[in-house]
Amino acid sequence: MISDHVIDLCWSPRKEKIAAAAVSGPITIFNAETGDVDHALEGHGFGTMSIAWHPEEDMLATAGQDGKAKLWSTESGNLLMELECGASWVEHVSWSTDSTKDRILATSAGKKIKFWSANGNLIGEASDQQNTISDIQWNPEENILASISYGGIKLWSPDISNELRIFDWQGSALKIHWSPDTRFIATGDQDSTVHFWFVETGQDLQMSGYPTKIRELSWDKSSRYLATGGGSQIVIWDCSGKGPEGRRPIMLDEHKDFLVDIAFQHHGDLLASAGLDGLLVIWEPFTGRKRKQPKARIGFDQSLTKVAWSLDDTKVLVGDDSGIIAVFTLG
Numbered sequence: 001m002i003s004d005h006v007i008d009l010c011w012s013p014r015k016e017k018i019a020a021a022a023v024s025g026p027i028t029i030f031n032a033e034t035g036d037v038d039h040a041l042e043g044h045g046f047g048t049m050s051i052a053w054h055p056e057e058d059m060l061a062t063a064g065q066d067g068k069a070k071l072w073s074t075e076s077g078n079l080l081m082e083l084e085c086g087a088s089w090v091e092h093v094s095w096s097t098d099s100t101k102d103r104i105l106a107t108s109a110g111k112k113i114k115f116w117s118a119n120g121n122l123i124g125e126a127s128d129q130q131n132t133i134s135d136i137q138w139n140p141e142e143n144i145l146a147s148i149s150y151g152g153i154k155l156w157s158p159d160i161s162n163e164l165r166i167f168d169w170q171g172s173a174l175k176i177h178w179s180p181d182t183r184f185i186a187t188g189d190q191d192s193t194v195h196f197w198f199v200e201t202g203q204d205l206q207m208s209g210y211p212t213k214i215r216e217l218s219w220d221k222s223s224r225y226l227a228t229g230g231g232s233q234i235v236i237w238d239c240s241g242k243g244p245e246g247r248r249p250i251m252l253d254e255h256k257d258f259l260v261d262i263a264f265q266h267h268g269d270l271l272a273s274a275g276l277d278g279l280l281v282i283w284e285p286f287t288g289r290k291r292k293q294p295k296a297r298i299g300f301d302q303s304l305t306k307v308a309w310s311l312d313d314t315k316v317l318v319g320d321d322s323g324i325i326a327v328f329t330l331g
Contacts, residue, residue, distance in 0.1 A: 002028050006319025008051045009306045012058075017074060018317055019060055020325050021048040027062060029074050032315070032327055039077030044068065052093045054103060054118065061105050063090035069107045071120060081120035085109035094145075097138045104158050106145050108133040113147060115158035124158040135176045148173040148187055153197065167197050169204070175215045179223035184239060186226055188214030194228050196243060205245050207237065212258060218271070220264045225250075225286070227271055229259035234273055236285060254281050254294050261306050265313040270295065270330075272316050274304035280318050280328075300324065 004022035025043040044064020058075040069083040087110030096104040105116040115124035131150040153167040175188035192210040216229025234252035237244035257276035271283040278300040302321040
């Protein structure tokens with residue numbers, strides 16, 4: 001358990017450790033098997049916003065409302081580096097996914113994006129945006145970063161200050177999710193819609209009818225199915241062929257209050273959902289006659305905040321509003 005609302009969670013690359021960030025600032029490194037605390041990090045003054053484990057090393061990147069990103073050793077618990085990101089708060093940190101090249105850390109702070117090496121050297125900076133950046137995500141296969149703000153999506157290379165490409169849309173997006181095969185980019189939007197782009201052509205589609213703004217998006221491993229929140233139901237779109245337009249989505253209905261997070265397994269077909277109702281639900285939505293019924297259902301006393309699968313998909317990690325952290329092993 002940590003001291004406050006769990007704002008972010010992540011697994012170590014070797015799955016034996018987990019990190020949990022409290023909204024008030026402190027970050028705790030746990031042993032995932034025993035629950036013992038390995039290190040308690042001071043985190044960020046005024047609050048931590050996001051955390052990201054280096055994909056190969058014992059290093060954690062964190063972002064906070066003190067205007068800094070920080071790099072920590074998860075082996076010793078020591079602070080390695082503080083990075084000035086150019087605004088009074090830093091909302092996002094994200095490590096590049098291309099394992100054939102040195103890892104790059106992207107930070108977004110207000111209207112600024114910066115790129116850093118793993119030892120804290122600034123290696124690139126995007127031109128300032130007109131609007132605050134809502135989210136960032138790396139291309140799953142190469143060192144291209146996507147960002148969203150009011151006006152659409154922009155693609156960036158760490159060594160070029162101007163955007164490589166723009167997907168225009170005069171609206172406000174909150175969440176971005178690139179499909180594993182890189183063919184699609186989806187956004188969850190302030191106006192209670194999901195926007196969907198074919199990356200190669202730039203063609204876009206929009207799905208509406210959601211009860212509230214959408215921050216919950218997850219692609220399955222095949223890039224065929226996109227799961228979305230934006231209410232108490234999970235809505236799963238089939239994006240094969242010409243895309244989801246005109247198709248009836250899969251609807252999963254178990255939560256009694258709005259969803260806060262959803263996540264497909266990295267390599268399997270199971271989907272985890274977490275809600276304000278305190279329910280963690282595991283679904284197997286594509287196989288069997290009971291695919292629309294929960295495979296597992298676990299209740300908590302407080303609203304949930306985050307859910308994350310271990311890299312080998314054998315465990316699911318969840319945090320709640322009171323600071324409880326729980327790990328469940330699939331039976």
